[in-house]
Amino acid sequence: MTKRKIIINHSIIFLVLSLILFFSAGSILNKTVPEIENVRLWMDLVIYGTILILILTSVSCLVFLKKHKIIGLFIILINLFWFWLSIYLLYRYHITDYYPTFRIADWILILHNVLALVGIIIGYKIITSKLNLKKAVLIDFILIILGVISYQL
Incomplete structure (x- = not known):
């Protein structure tokens, strides 16, 4: 094609x-x-x-x-945003006097930080061509789905 x-x-x-x-x-x-x-x-x-x-x-x-570098950068950006959001919520919950109606548990936010860091590593490995593209996208998609499912716990 x-x-x-x-x-x-x-x-x-x-x-x-x-x-x-x-x-x-x-x-x-x-x-x-x-x-x-x-x-x-x-x-x-x-x-x-x-x-x-x-x-x-x-x-x-x-x-x-077969645009490996663009996909790797895209995966890194998504996971950086996810990491920043989890860190920001942890900061708001513990440093400021922020008491939302629905609060996400700390262990879920820490789990999201770990999953986002793994996603950032996957994106880096795609850019450096150390990981197969389809396998890496599948792994990152599974990590994001696990993160979404963990919100329901």
Whole structure:
């Protein structure tokens, strides 16, 4: 496949998935939360879902184009943000007088720091070509899913 075909295919996939999300978001919300008729909730689902679809199709396109350094940098940036967010919440909970209604447990935030550090190392190994690209993206995706699941504990 040529670069042009890969980019066109991924653009079409992005548009189709975004349109499916746009037209099905209302029915998804009505089935899961039927008593809430909130337009803001629907808009948030569409906006964040579209951003997620854009990120996933961009990474998939970069994998097909074999752009190791860009993917490694992208993984490092995502994990740096995750690390910063966890450190910031730990700082807010313990140093300042911040008492939120829903507080994330300290062990979950520390777990997120460890997972983010592993993700940063994976991104570095992709850039230096010491780790297979597909294996590294799969491992980092699993780490992020583990982090999201740990919020539910």
